[in-house]
Amino acid sequence: MRTVKIMSAVLTFAAVTTPSPLSGTASGAVPGSAVVLGLSVGGGPTRSVLLRCGRDDSRPSFATACGMLGKFGGDLARMTYDLDMICGQERLAHAASALGTWEGRPVRFAHTYDNRCEMTARTGPVFSF
Numbered sequence: 022m023r024t025v026k027i028m029s030a031v032l033t034f035a036a037v038t039t040p041s042p043l044s045g046t047a048s049g050a051v052p053g054s055a056v057v058l059g060l061s062v063g064g065g066p067t068r069s070v071l072l073r074c075g076r077d078d079s080r081p082s083f084a085t086a087c088g089m090l091g092k093f094g095g096d097l098a099r100m101t102y103d104l105d106m107i108c109g110q111e112r113l114a115h116a117a118s119a120l121g122t123w124e125g126r127p128v129r130f131a132h133t134y135d136n137r138c139e140m141t142a143r144t145g146p147v148f149s150f
Contacts, residue, residue, distance in 0.1 A: 056090070056121030056128050060148050062137075063113050070150045072121075085146045095123025097130040102145030108138035115140045117148050 054074040061067040074087035093099045097119050115137055119130040134140035140148060 054087070054090075054095070054121075054123050056095075056119050056123065058086075058148060058150065059116075059118040059120075060150070061114075061116040064116075067116075067118075068150070074123075082146055082149055086149070089145045089147050090123060095126060095128050097128070097144065097147070098132075100144050100147070101142075103142050106138060106142040108136060108142065111136045111138070113137070115148075117144065119147075 056072045056074075057069055058072055059067045059069040072083055072086055072090075074083075074090065089100065089102070090097070097117075113136050114133050115135075116133040117131070117140060119128050121128045134143070
């Protein structure tokens with residue numbers, strides 16, 4: 022089952038990052054900000070979404086996540102949202118991952134946070150899906 026999900030994410034990523042003859046701008050450049058975000062809570066199944074920045078998206082959470090990624094140049098490891106956030110001692114692992122491209126550069130990220138509060142303090146709204 023896990024292999025199927027991983028392959029699905031990889032195939033989705035490949036489809037998003039492979040330019041079609043009709044994609045791109047008038048100059049032929051292909052915008053490159055598409056990231057598959059994954060989140061597993063407490064070792065459960067991984068939920069994933071495709072975040073395609075630079076497109077009109079009616080979901081405000083995606084626009085906010087794209088803004089956050091843009092602030093850090095797509096580098097999720099450098100992200101800091103609210104480091105002064107006070108988090109309890111709850112232990113419920115949140116494994117967050119990202120695979121894709123940001124402005125044409127590869128994005129690969131995986132980190133397990135102790136709880137949702139810790140994850141939010143670092144990544145803000147990025148994994149709120």
